Each structure stands twice: as structure tokens, then as C-alpha cells.
Amino acid sequence: MEGIDPNQWQKDTLTMLVMNSGLTRRADFTCSDGRLNKLQLLTQRSDLANFYYFPTDCPHREKNGWKGDASLSAEQMLLNFTAARSMKEWLFNIRLAQREDGALPGIVPTGGWGFAWGNGPAWDAVSVNLPYQIYRFEGDTEVIRDNAAMIDRYLHYAETRRDEQGLVAYGLGDWEDPFEHENKRIASPLKFTDSAQIYDISKKAALLFDRVGLTEQRDYAAWLADEMRTAIRTHLIDSETMTVAGDCQTSQAMALGLGIFDEDELPAARQKLLDIIHRDGDITACGIQGMRYIFHVLADMGEIDFAHQLLVCEKRTCYGHWLANGAESLWESFKAADATYVDSRNHHFFGDISSFFIQDIVGIRPNPDLTSPDEFVIKPSIPAALGHAAAHIDTRRGRLSAEWHRSDGKIVLNIHVPFGLRVNFIDDTFAQVLTEGSYRFHL
Numbered sequence: 001m002e003g004i005d006p007n008q009w010q011k012d013t014l015t016m017l018v019m020n021s022g023l024t025r026r027a028d029f030t031c032s033d034g035r036l037n038k039l040q041l042l043t044q045r046s047d048l049a050n051f052y053y054f055p056t057d058c059p060h061r062e063k064n065g066w067k068g069d070a071s072l073s074a075e076q077m078l079l080n081f082t083a084a085r086s087m088k089e090w091l092f093n094i095r096l097a098q099r100e101d102g103a104l105p106g107i108v109p110t111g112g113w114g115f116a117w118g119n120g121p122a123w124d125a126v127s128v129n130l131p132y133q134i135y136r137f138e139g140d141t142e143v144i145r146d147n148a149a150m151i152d153r154y155l156h157y158a159e160t161r162r163d164e165q166g167l168v169a170y171g172l173g174d175w176e177d178p179f180e181h182e183n184k185r186i187a188s189p190l191k192f193t194d195s196a197q198i199y200d201i202s203k204k205a206a207l208l209f210d211r212v213g214l215t216e217q218r219d220y221a222a223w224l225a226d227e228m229r230t231a232i233r234t235h236l237i238d239s240e241t242m243t244v245a246g247d248c249q250t251s252q253a254m255a256l257g258l259g260i261f262d263e264d265e266l267p268a269a270r271q272k273l274l275d276i277i278h279r280d281g282d283i284t285a286c287g288i289q290g291m292r293y294i295f296h297v298l299a300d301m302g303e304i305d306f307a308h309q310l311l312v313c314e315k316r317t318c319y320g321h322w323l324a325n326g327a328e329s330l331w332e333s334f335k336a337a338d339a340t341y342v343d344s345r346n347h348h349f350f351g352d353i354s355s356f357f358i359q360d361i362v363g364i365r366p367n368p369d370l371t372s373p374d375e376f377v378i379k380p381s382i383p384a385a386l387g388h389a390a391a392h393i394d395t396r397r398g399r400l401s402a403e404w405h406r407s408d409g410k411i412v413l414n415i416h417v418p419f420g421l422r423v424n425f426i427d428d429t430f431a432q433v434l435t436e437g438s439y440r441f442h443l
Contacts, residue, residue: 020048023081029357031389035312035323036357042322043351046330047077050348054090054108055083058332058344064107065090068123068172069349072292074133076355077348079366079393084134088143091130095150102157106172120171120190121197122289127154128201131208137366138396139373144208151205152217155224158198166231167195174250174287176343178317178334186287187248192236193289199228200258207370232260242269249276250290256300257293270301277306283315292352299360304381307360311353319353362391362402372422378402378434379426382411382443397421404443411443 004013029040049059055070055077056063070077070090077083090108097108099115104127106118128151131143161168173190180186202225209218236245237255242265244251252273255261261269277283286294298307314320317334325337330350332343359365363380367373374397380389388405398418404411416438417423423434427443 018049020051021053021083021086023048023051023083023086025080026082026394027080027358027392029354029362029389029391031357031361032387033308033312033385035320036308036361038323039311039319040354040357042327042330043076043348043354044080045328046346046348046351047073047080049329049346051077051081051083051086053086054093055087055348057349058346060346061344065093065109066107066123066349067094067104067119067126068106068175068288069347071123071126071129072288072349073351074126074129076352078133078137079355079358084138084140084143087130087134088146091127091143091147094127095147098150098153101160102153102155104154118172120173121158121168121194121201122173122175123171124154124158125197125201127151128204128208132204135208135211136370137373139367141212144212148209148212148214148217151201151208152220155198155202155205155221158202159224162231165235166227167191167235168198169194174289176333177250177287178285180287187285188246188250188254188287188290189236192232192245192251193254195228195232195236196254196258196260197289199225199232199260202228211370229260237261242272247276248290249273249280249284249294250286252276253286253290253294253297256297270297273297273301274303274306277310281315282310283313283317284310284319285317288349291350295353295356296360299356299381302381304360304383305385307356308383308385319350357389358391358393361386361389362404364391364393364400364402366393366395374421376400376421376423377426378415378423380404380413395421413441413443415439415441 030037050056054065057066057069094108097105097110103115104119104124105114106123107114131147134140134143158168161170169191173186173193174188177186202221206218206221206225209221244255256269295307310318312320314324316336322331329346330348331345332347335342360381363378365377367375368377390403392399392401397420400418400421401416404413415434417434417436419436425432425434
């Protein structure tokens with residue numbers, strides 16, 4: 001605030017109004033590490049501050065409906081809040097903004113801006129990721145049918161952008177790479193991140209089309225997904241070292257997270273990711289695309305302790321740096337707190353950590369096979385530095401909750417399943433199907 005002397009300040013000088021659409025919180029997370037609890041709070045706070053009928057990029061500045069931001073946050077935002085109805089309305093506007101050739105603008109609504117700059121596969125992916133996540137959490141097939149023509153048209157458009165290698169490179173890449181200024185480039189090549197995004201959304205689109213009986217569209221999407229995966233593996237992965245183009249955290253984590261490696265290649269590809277992180281100084285060095293995958297991938301690798309270490313690290317490119325510098329919402333970038341130009345300090349596109357907390361640390365994973373929103377898997381990854389962790393999701397059948405804590409050198413896991421849900425509990429040594437009731441396991 002300007003124009004007021006310090007001696008003029010009173011308790012009622014400034015009134016703050018918190019405003020957002022009337023979204024209901026449907027999930028939450030807490031644990032023994034207050035830093036993770038704060039990051040969960042900041043994620044939900046930034047989600048709400050940036051949601052007024054549709055997701056925006058910051059509540060105090062642009063207030064634009066950037067599609068890339070929403071694509072990255074689609075999973076965690078629909079997990080944390082009852083946002084599906086608003087998202088479906090926004091998808092209607094995205095459909096209206098699509099050109100006849102299938103191209104999409106970077107922001108919606110738009111007055112025509114965003115086709116020449118500010119879009120690309122990572123931004124356009126919201127056209128698939130939103131219907132995919134809404135269907136996953138709600139079992140809503142209407143959202144697939146409503147957006148099927150838009151999705152199909154966009155995939156055909158993306159095919160026209162393929163080069164002689166079968167790859168694509170148009171639009172924005174791994175935005176907010178923390179070392180772009182120093183290196184004068186984004187570490188992960190645009191050709192990789194764009195091609196990986198087209199592969200991912202084509203694969204998801206094939207599944208969505210299959211769920212509503214659109215066989216011709218399904219077969220085309222499946223064909224394009226296979227084409228993109230083959231092209232990526234042929235031209236952008238060193239088969240000797242399992243190194244992805246760019247030799248960086250984003251490229252390696254995305255390739256692992258999206259299933260671009262074959263099963264027998266995973267040990268070497270995973271070790272390469274660890275080698276890259278160690279080479280970088282045991283920090284996260286990703287932009288928005290890499291950060292969406294890296295913590296999930298590390299958990300899948302059995303590196304949950306390392307994932308926790310990276311999360312709370314206070315070096316500049318890590319979430320812990322934000323906390324150490326007084327963050328009260330998620331920031332747009334990992335620039336130093338005293339940087340000459342500081343980006344927005346209320347963005348949601350780095351908020352997938354909330355999904356990591358709920359789905360990996362506590363292990364509650366909704367509808368993993370996209371068969372029914374009443375199907376769940378619980379498979380916790382337990383960091384050695386945490387004494388306890390708990391999460392819940394309010395499903396259409398009631399509240400599903402899981403909580404684990406340490407007791408006498410053991411892990412005690414408590415699960416409550418409401419009537420109508422089917423939960424597959426998976427541990428390292430056994431699996432068990434859980435229906436209505438409360439359960440206790442000693443791990």
C-alpha cells in the first residue's frame with residue numbers, strides 16, 4: 001500500500017475480502033511435517049484464489065484462463081474441490097474458441113489472442129486432461145461426449161504439425177525452468193515435451209472414446225499415441241544409456257511418468273534420473289512440466305525419502321525455499337526472493353504436490369483403472385522422516401480415509417471405507433480387497 005505513513009496504520013486500515021467460486025473442499029492431507037502441511041494449505045489457497053467460475057493464472061494481475069495452468073492442476077484441483085460443474089462450463093467455452101482446423105488458443109476466454117504465441121500441446125492438453133479427470137472422479141460420460149469432437153479435431157490438427165521424424169514442436173515448453181536465465185535455454189527440448197504431451201493425451205483420448213463407444217475416434221487416437229511413442233523412442237532417447245533428449249530432470253521424469261520406457265528399460269532409466277538429480281546438486285531443477293511428474297516418479301521408484309528431501313530443501317529451486325521466505329500461497333517461479341523482477345506469488349500450476357501427498361504418501365488413489373469412481377487403491381509410500389500422515393476424500397458414497405503412524409517400531413495403518421466403495425489395499429507383501437468398514441493393518 002502506498003500513500004499512508006506508518007503512524008497512520010490502524011487495525012482496521014485495510015480490509016481483505018477472500019473471494020472465489022463456491023467450491024466445496026472434498027479432500028485434505030495432514031502429516032507430522034509442518035512444511036508439507038503448509039504446502040497443502042498453500043495449494044488449496046491458490047486454487048481457490050484463482051477460481052472464479054474458471055481457473056485463472058493469478059487473482060491480482062492477469063486473471064486469464066491459461067489452459068496450461070489448468071491442465072497441470074486438473075488432477076489436484078478436482079481431487080481437492082468439487083469443481084467439475086465449473087470445469088465443464090469452461091470446457092464449453094474452450095470448444096467455442098477452437099478454430100476450424102483444430103487449433104486452440106493459449107487462454108480461454110480470448111478475443112483471438114493466443115494462437116500465434118502462448119499455446120502448444122502442453123497448454124492444449126487441457127482439452128483432454130479436464131474431461132479425463134472429471135470422468136475419473138465423477139464417472140461422468142457426458143463430459144466425454146460433449147468434448148469428443150473437439151478432442152478428435154485437435155488430435156488431427158496435431159498430426160498435421162508432425163515433422164519428418166514424426167515429432168512435434170510448437171508453442172511453449174517447460175515454462176519456468178529455474179535455470180533458463182543462466183543457461184540461456186530451457187533444458188528440456190520443446191520437441192520432447194510437445195511430443196510427449198501429444199502421446200499422453202492421445203492415449204487418454206483413446207480410453208475416453210472407448211468408454212462411449214466412439215470406435216473410429218478411439219482407433220485413430222490409439223494409432224497416434226503409438227506413432228508418437230515410437231517416434232520419441234527412436235529419435236529422442238539414447239537406447240544405450242536410457243537418457244532422454246535434454247539430459248535433464250524434466251525429460252527423464254516425464255518419460256518415466258508417461259510410460260515411454262519399456263519395462264525392461266526402467267531400472268536404467270530410473271537410475272539415470274537419480275544420477276541427473278545428484279549431478280544437479282540434489283535439488284529439483286524442473287519447470288512446470290517436469291515438476292508435475294518428478295515426485296510421483298520418485299515414489300514409484302521406491303525413493304520416497306529422497307522425494308521428501310527434495311520437497312523440503314531450502315535451496316532456491318525447491319518448494320522449501322518458498323516456505324523459508326514466507327510464502328503464503330504458491331508462487332509462479334523459483335526465482336530468488338530478492339530477484340530484481342519477481343513473478344506472481346499466487347499461482348496454482350505448481351500445485352500437483354497436493355496430489356502427491358494424498359495419492360503417494362498416504363496412498364489413496366481414485367479410480368486407477370478408470371473403471372468406476374467407486375474403485376480405489378490404497379498403497380502408501382512412507383518417508384522415514386515422517387511420524388504420521390493422514391488423508392481423506394469425500395466420495396459420492398461417503399468419506400474414504402486412511403491414516404498411518406509409527407508405533408513400537410511398526411507402521412499402523414487405519415482405513416475407513418464407506419458403503420458402496422471397493423478398495424484394493426496393496427502392501428509390499430500382500431493385497432486385500434476392502435469393502436464397507438474400518439480396518440487396521442500393522443505393516
